[in-house]
Amino acid sequence: MTSPLPPYVAAHTPTGLLIGGEWRPASGRGTFPVADPATTDVLFEVADATPEDGRAALDAACAAAPAWREVAPRARSEVLRAVFEAVVARTEDLAALITAEGGKPLAEARAEVQYAAEYVRWYSEQAVRVDGLARRAPAGTHHQMVLRRPVGPALLIAPWNFPIAMITRKVAPALAAGCPVVVKPARLTPLTTAYFAEIVREELEARDLPTGVLNVVPTASSGDVSAPLLADPRLRKLSFTGSTEVGRTLLKQAADGVLRTSMELGGNAPFLVFDDADLDAAVEGAVAAKMRNSGQTCVAANRFLVQQGVAAEFTDRLSAAFERLVMGRGTDPDVTVGPLIERSAVDHVEDLVAEAADAGARVRTGGERPGRRGWFYPPTVLDRVPPDARAVQEEIFGPVAPVVTFGDEAEGIRLANATEYGLVAYAYTRDVGRAMRLAEEVEAGMIGINRGMVSDATAPFGGVKSSGLGREGGEAGIEEYLEPVYVAL
Ligand code: SIN
Numbered sequence: 001m002t003s004p005l006p007p008y009v010a011a012h013t014p015t016g017l018l019i020g021g022e023w024r025p026a027s028g029r030g031t032f033p034v035a036d037p038a039t040t041d042v043l044f045e046v047a048d049a050t051p052e053d054g055r056a057a058l059d060a061a062c063a064a065a066p067a068w069r070e071v072a073p074r075a076r077s078e079v080l081r082a083v084f085e086a087v088v089a090r091t092e093d094l095a096a097l098i099t100a101e102g103g104k105p106l107a108e109a110r111a112e113v114q115y116a117a118e119y120v121r122w123y124s125e126q127a128v129r130v131d132g133l134a135r136r137a138p139a140g141t142h143h144q145m146v147l148r149r150p151v152g153p154a155l156l157i158a159p160w161n162f163p164i165a166m167i168t169r170k171v172a173p174a175l176a177a178g179c180p181v182v183v184k185p186a187r188l189t190p191l192t193t194a195y196f197a198e199i200v201r202e203e204l205e206a207r208d209l210p211t212g213v214l215n216v217v218p219t220a221s222s223g224d225v226s227a228p229l230l231a232d233p234r235l236r237k238l239s240f241t242g243s244t245e246v247g248r249t250l251l252k253q254a255a256d257g258v259l260r261t262s263m264e265l266g267g268n269a270p271f272l273v274f275d276d277a278d279l280d281a282a283v284e285g286a287v288a289a290k291m292r293n294s295g296q297t298c299v300a301a302n303r304f305l306v307q308q309g310v311a312a313e314f315t316d317r318l319s320a321a322f323e324r325l326v327m328g329r330g331t332d333p334d335v336t337v338g339p340l341i342e343r344s345a346v347d348h349v350e351d352l353v354a355e356a357a358d359a360g361a362r363v364r365t366g367g368e369r370p371g372r373r374g375w376f377y378p379p380t381v382l383d384r385v386p387p388d389a390r391a392v393q394e395e396i397f398g399p400v401a402p403v404v405t406f407g408d409e410a411e412g413i414r415l416a417n418a419t420e421y422g423l424v425a426y427a428y429t430r431d432v433g434r435a436m437r438l439a440e441e442v443e444a445g446m447i448g449i450n451r452g453m454v455s456d457a458t459a460p461f462g463g464v465k466s467s468g469l470g471r472e473g474g475e476a477g478i479e480e481y482l483e484p485v486y487v488a489l
Helices: 007-012 051-070 073-089 091-102 106-126 165-177 190-206 222-231 244-256 279-295 308-324 343-358 409-417 432-441 474-479
Strands: 017-019 022-024 031-035 042-047 133-136 143-150 154-157 181-184 214-216 237-241 260-264 269-273 301-307 362-365 380-383 400-406 424-428 446-449 482-488
Touching: 007 091, 007 190, 017 051, 017 190, 042 190, 051 143, 051 181, 051 214, 051 222, 073 091, 073 106, 073 165, 073 190, 091 106, 091 190, 106 165, 106 474, 154 165, 154 222, 165 181, 165 190, 165 237, 165 474, 181 222, 190 214, 222 244, 237 244, 244 260, 269 279, 269 409, 279 301, 279 308, 279 400, 279 424, 301 308, 301 409, 308 362, 308 380, 308 400, 343 362, 343 380, 343 400, 400 409, 409 432, 424 432, 432 446
Parallel strands: 154 181, 154 237, 181 214, 237 260, 269 301, 269 424, 301 400, 380 400, 424 446
Antiparallel strands: 017 022, 017 214, 031 042, 133 143, 143 482, 362 380
16 A cells, blocks of 8 residues: 655654654664554554653653743743644645544544644633732732742643644643643554644744753553653643543542643533424534544534434434445545544444344444455444443444434433533524523533534533543633632732
8 A cells, every 4th residue: 555645744754752852762662553544554663652751751841841931921922823833834744644644534634733723823822811810808908919820740641533633732721821741642643743743842942942841752551651650749730631431540640649630531422403403404513523533533423312303304314414425545535434543443333333233223324344454434324222222322433323312302401411421412403592401401511502513722622520620722721731829918
């Protein structure tokens, strides 16, 4: 198979560790392979950080911390603005990397670069808007002043499904707030992160700013590198995006050091379609909410809860829309659905579909692993799915849409809330009163009303219940890296 990477990109993608502003091999000289999920071909061998490398990265972050917190907010803002512009200028290179290691169709990869750049632009703007407070105490005895200090060195652990957007969403507010960072990118997609990190390093160096504020330690042994860092008293903050299961383990480790944590964890998003919905819009929104990155996002619609009066028509139309999607290698311009990330992801989706079918669900389209190279699974619609099927109860993380019907609004809301998760919910209705009731009653950190996409760098992203703690993006995102300090005068 031909490499999906343009030669310039292949030649300029760092494959080492970034520590203290320098790219270097892992201390044990080990590497791990990064493969193209569309072909399973190995693209690169990447340096495999050891626990000692993790510690060296934290040493570098701590060494850069005093200088970085002294850098004027305007200067932090300007370097981030330059990074934003460089990322936009290098959209094609970054998109090629995202497609190569993550499998996304190129158009989606470009959209991810744009989304990622928006986080950098937004936090370049927020860097100069960190407010404090000054007021007379109500008792009249003194004045209260509240300052905002950077929390301190932060460990940022990112997932594979958005190899630049989930990095910028953490790195940009951290740097804007004055915190140096150690980034652990995902084992499956470290290349895009490395290319982005080199952009940041160049822009810092060009301004004579401390390059040790951004350190990157890819590793195939995540827990071995992160556990000692979480136990190190110099670390003050953990930001993690990934599964609830791993998030729980990290939270327990972070508890010993009483770290500030931001946890963006799993989801099981309900997508409610009411009888009064605009069905054209609902189907379009359903495809967007389900099929972005082949269903591999934590905000993917996981359960389609459809009111009885429109269930048959919605399901027919959704199946037809899925059949129009083109599955294949992301570099092909006609392709709208790429592969899943690895073999285990396909096995998982296949098991969920088989179990649902055994329990009485009907496969309306898709449902069979194609006999081709790469980790592909087709867009699949299931109806008559029993509400207790694993495909409804668990996060699917793949291109499968299970449809469950409900009677009245109260039942729809009850089903929507019948999960331990609460990241996002989607609802289609023309009734504004109902939309407001849903906004009040559905247990989720984000609610899309007549929209299949809520993600926006300028809005607070995050969940309730087992979907996480804290918010990323918007005004809230930078707060996660700031400590209020109350001064009584
Ligand atoms: C995620 O899947 O973790 C994030 C998706 C998004 O930001 O839209």
